[in-house]
Amino acid sequence: MAHFGRRIMQLFSLALVALVSVATALSTSGSKLLVVLDPSIKKQDYSIFFDDLKGRDFDLDFRAANDPNLSLVSFGERAYDQVILTLPPTQKALGPNLLAKPLLEFMTSGGNILVLLNPTGHALGSVREFARELGIHLPFRDTKLVDHFHYDAATSPELHDTVILDPATDLVAVPHLEVDSTKKILYSGSGFALDNNHLLFPILRASDTAYVYDPAEELLESDAPFVSGTQAYVVAGIQARNNARAVIIASSSMLSDEAFNAADSANRELAAGITKWTFQETGVIKLKSVAHKLANTVEENPQIYRVKQDIIYEAEISEWIDDKWVPFVADDVQLEFTMLDPYYRLNLTAVGVSGDSEVYATTFKAPDQHGVFTFNLNYKRTGLSYIDDKRTVTLRHFGHNEFLRSFEIPNAYPYITSLVVVVVAWMLFIVLWVFSGPEKAPEKKTQ
Amino acid sequence: MPPKRTTTRQAAAKVAAASSSVSPAAQSPAVSSSSNPPSSAIPAVPTAADTSAIVHQAWKSYVADTPTKLKLVDTFMVFLVAVGLVQFVYCILVGNYPFNAFLSGFSITVGQFVLAASLRIQANPNNSSQFEKVTPERAFADFIFGSLVLHFFAYNFIN
Numbered sequence: 274m275a276h277f278g279r280r281i282m283q284l285f286s287l288a289l290v291a292l293v294s295v296a297t298a299l300s301t302s303g304s305k306l307l308v309v310l311d312p313s314i315k316k317q318d319y320s321i322f323f324d325d326l327k328g329r330d331f332d333l334d335f336r337a338a339n340d341p342n343l344s345l346v347s348f349g350e351r352a353y354d355q356v357i358l359t360l361p362p363t364q365k366a367l368g369p370n371l372l373a374k375p376l377l378e379f380m381t382s383g384g385n386i387l388v389l390l391n392p393t394g395h396a397l398g399s400v401r402e403f404a405r406e407l408g409i410h411l412p413f414r415d416t417k418l419v420d421h422f423h424y425d426a427a428t429s430p431e432l433h434d435t436v437i438l439d440p441a442t443d444l445v446a447v448p449h450l451e452v453d454s455t456k457k458i459l460y461s462g463s464g465f466a467l468d469n470n471h472l473l474f475p476i477l478r479a480s481d482t483a484y485v486y487d488p489a490e491e492l493l494e495s496d497a498p499f500v501s502g503t504q505a506y507v508v509a510g511i512q513a514r515n516n517a518r519a520v521i522i523a524s525s526s527m528l529s530d531e532a533f534n535a536a537d538s539a540n541r542e543l544a545a546g547i548t549k550w551t552f553q554e555t556g557v558i559k560l561k562s563v564a565h566k567l568a569n570t571v572e573e574n575p576q577i578y579r580v581k582q583d584i585i586y587e588a589e590i591s592e593w594i595d596d597k598w599v600p601f602v603a604d605d606v607q608l609e610f611t612m613l614d615p616y617y618r619l620n621l622t623a624v625g626v627s628g629d630s631e632v633y634a635t636t637f638k639a640p641d642q643h644g645v646f647t648f649n650l651n652y653k654r655t656g657l658s659y660i661d662d663k664r665t666v667t668l669r670h671f672g673h674n675e676f677l678r679s680f681e682i683p684n685a686y687p688y689i690t691s692l693v694v695v696v697v698a699w700m701l702f703i704v705l706w707v708f709s710g711p712e713k714a715p716e717k718k719t720q
Numbered sequence: 721m722p723p724k725r726t727t728t729r730q731a732a733a734k735v736a737a738a739s740s741s742v743s744p745a746a747q748s749p750a751v752s753s754s755s756n757p758p759s760s761a762i763p764a765v766p767t768a769a770d771t772s773a774i775v776h777q778a779w780k781s782y783v784a785d786t787p788t789k790l791k792l793v794d795t796f797m798v799f800l801v802a803v804g805l806v807q808f809v810y811c812i813l814v815g816n817y818p819f820n821a822f823l824s825g826f827s828i829t830v831g832q833f834v835l836a837a838s839l840r841i842q843a844n845p846n847n848s849s850q851f852e853k854v855t856p857e858r859a860f861a862d863f864i865f866g867s868l869v870l871h872f873f874a875y876n877f878i879n
Contacts, residue, residue, distance in 0.1 A: 676879065678879055679820075679878045684818065684821075685818050685878070687806070687807055687810050688807060688822055688825030688878060689878065691803050691826075692871075692875065695800065695803060695828050698800075699867060699871075702793075702836075705792055706789065706792060706793075706860065709792060
């Protein structure tokens with residue numbers, strides 16, 4: 274009886290823990306999630322990971338890689354919103370629907386991809402090609418990330434290939450991903466190198482005493498590692514210009530139940546953070562509306578302005594938090610007023626909240642140059658969705674009756690007085706000429 | 721035997737005798753060979769006293785000899801020059817914004833000056849031989865018409 278009661282308590286506490294750590298975030302890009310499960314990965318070994326995903330309202334669809342009905346595209350549109358791709362431990366092919374090109378087209382149509390490399394380090398040619406398109410250089414097969422100073426003595430006392438990563442120093446995606454920094458992250462697998470692509474979003478890297486090498490070559494050391502130190506990354510992502518996201522995790526064992534349940538492990542929290550970023554649940558901002566108008570008028574978004582007019586520009590930006598849009602507050606939103614080159618680059622100040630978005634506004638004087646100008650709101654920050662909004666307007670020059678009159682310019686007063694004085698003197702001259710008598714004949718001098 | 725030379729010399733002697741009988745003071749310096757040098761010698765370099773004497777002489781003859789109507793035109797022209805000069809100096813000192821206003825104010829004085837000058841030329845009775853088709857009255861009418869056109873331009877250009 275007591276044994277039974279203890280069992281109940283264990284199940285209850287597990288359920289409670291599971292419920293508490295399940296987030297309430299929902300995805301902005303859709304809930305159809307495809308999981309391509311390699312036979313080497315057993316679903317029950319990753320039950321916590323998949324249950325967490327189900328708890329966030331994703332519809333999981335488990336398929337094998339060689340499923341003939343598997344297709345990312347159906348009737349010209351993408352069939353799924355998110356994809357988790359797990360890879361086999363050998364160089365087996367994934368099937369024609371999961372080559373690099375279909376994956377890239379899936380991203381182009383707005384889908385998000387999470388790739389879990391096999392812990393053995395094998396990666397197919399098509400996946401290597403896909404990763405290279407993103408700017409990620411996958412390691413050679415059978416390589417391992419090794420750290421002789423931070424390793425888990427219980428699981429790998431000799432090879433030191435179960436590495437302990439410290440969230441305080443190795444998690445570089447803060448503040449978009451945050452993890453309790455007193456815990457540690459267990460990792461066993463390989464590591465990859467990154468390009469210097471601006472669109473990359475590095476998440477988790479190795480500590481500076483780690484390196485990636487092939488253990489079969491030499492034991493415990495190598496003088497030509499694939500990548501070493503803080504240049505070795507184990508989790509990295511990219512956000513494409515259409516805001517589709519792809520993340521590569523260099524070993525699927527990081528998400529296993531074993532890793533989640535280890536003592537003091539932050540893997541579960543980290544996995545939630547990674548999947549939330551990948552599947553567009555966090556770090557998503559949206560430009561709700563843009564309005565520009567002439568100061569002191571009512572008409573919004575006119576097509577034509579005039580040089581040197583006062584123009585008011587307002588933009589509304591929202592952020593997706595948990596399950597709704599809230600105002601997004603930042604102090605570095607800028608507006609460019611551009612014709613080939615930016616004539617102005619102005620800071621937008623947050624002036625208030627309108628509905629579920631924050632209003633950013635500025636007022637400026639149109640430059641003294643006519644032409645076709647663009648209001649360009651270009652807000653690209655690492656980890657957040659990109660905002661790139663362009664509105665084109667015409668700036669015409671002064672109409673013939675819009676110039677300042679002379680009497681409104683104090684500098685012109687002498688010239689106006691000269692006009693008046695000359696005309697008055699002229700009239701006086703006319704009068705005197707007409708009324709002066711006939712000419713007297715010049716007198717001759719006589720002696 | 722050149723008879724002309726003798727004739728010339730005799731004629732010259734007659735002229736000398738005749739001129740000396742009329743005014744003994746005024747001698748033609750070309751004929752007299754045995755004469756004393758004139759009492760007032762022409763100086764080599766004009767001094768300041770000579771310049772002021774010339775100016776004074778010119779002014780006196782101007783005041784005395786010029787008809788009243790022409791003096792009226794001259795006064796008007798001097799006045800226009802002064803007004804134009806004031807505007808020009810102002811433009812140099814303060815800057816030429818707005819430039820169209822400067823051009824308008826300056827050109828009304830310049831244009832009026834030119835019209836007044838042409839009126840003076842045409843209305844001067846001493847020049848009537850050169851202007852057979854244009855009477856002074858016609859010149860005055862032309863002056864008025866030209867001035868009105870000039871004023872119209874200046875008032876439009878200053879905006």
